[in-house]
Amino acid sequence: MSDAVVALAALAQDNRLDVFRFLVQAGPQGAPAGVVAAGLDLAPNTLSFHFDRLRVAGLVTARREGRSIIYAAKYEQMNALIAFLTQNCCQGVQCTPAPVEGQARKRRKIPA
Amino acid sequence: MSDAVVALAALAQDNRLDVFRFLVQAGPQGAPAGVVAAGLDLAPNTLSFHFDRLRVAGLVTARREGRSIIYAAKYEQMNALIAFLTQNCCQGVQCTPAPVEGQARKRRKIPA
DNA sequence: CTGTTATTTCGATAATCGTTGAATTATGGA
């Protein structure tokens, strides 16, 4: 219940939503903090702050690998959030989950 | 894109999420501000503040009816948000939208 | 017009947020 608010708050910020989307695109193996920082042009300390929000919200995981820290999107938590919204937005009402009209987008590669 | 952030921010607050859920349960015809205030035990001015956030985010509509103002959930916008999250969380990855396990809840009536 | 009900607007307040610069910790290479 209150988990949802924390998750929503974690995603309710431009940079943080970008970070999460970046990690989703990076795939299950995740990406090092530095790569995310470079890819999104964010200061490392600012990014740390946002990573922490996402981590506390259970939306990402963090693991050390050499001197990098690899962050990865936690898809299950995102699914839980979507499930919550789906159930709590559409109590008996019509609620078409929208069958992806655009089809797979251009699939941006991680920039150099 | 940025619409999503505004919508997420609108829902990322305890009282506001409660208000939206209340309106969803109230159905498409909506509920007067006073009824919501009584039902959720919120000060009318505080509630006005939250309604405005939801309205700006496009998540509710407001119409005058006599001396009451009726607020109603805008389901389409919520669906759009869920669609955005579904598409942007699950780029090619497994993303089971969870087929409503709990089934229709006790369906609380609007309190007197 | 006067009073009552329903809601919003205004001003102020404490708390939280996002960003920055400087310092710190952790890892690995020479």
Add this chain to the structure above:
DNA sequence: TCCATAATTCAACGATTATCGAAATAACAG
């Protein structure tokens, strides 16, 4: 050991947020 790289922590700041009390607006009844 000494140095460079990767990331975090800390202290500070301006900005935004949520709430409150008081006043204002809107609609209706008498």
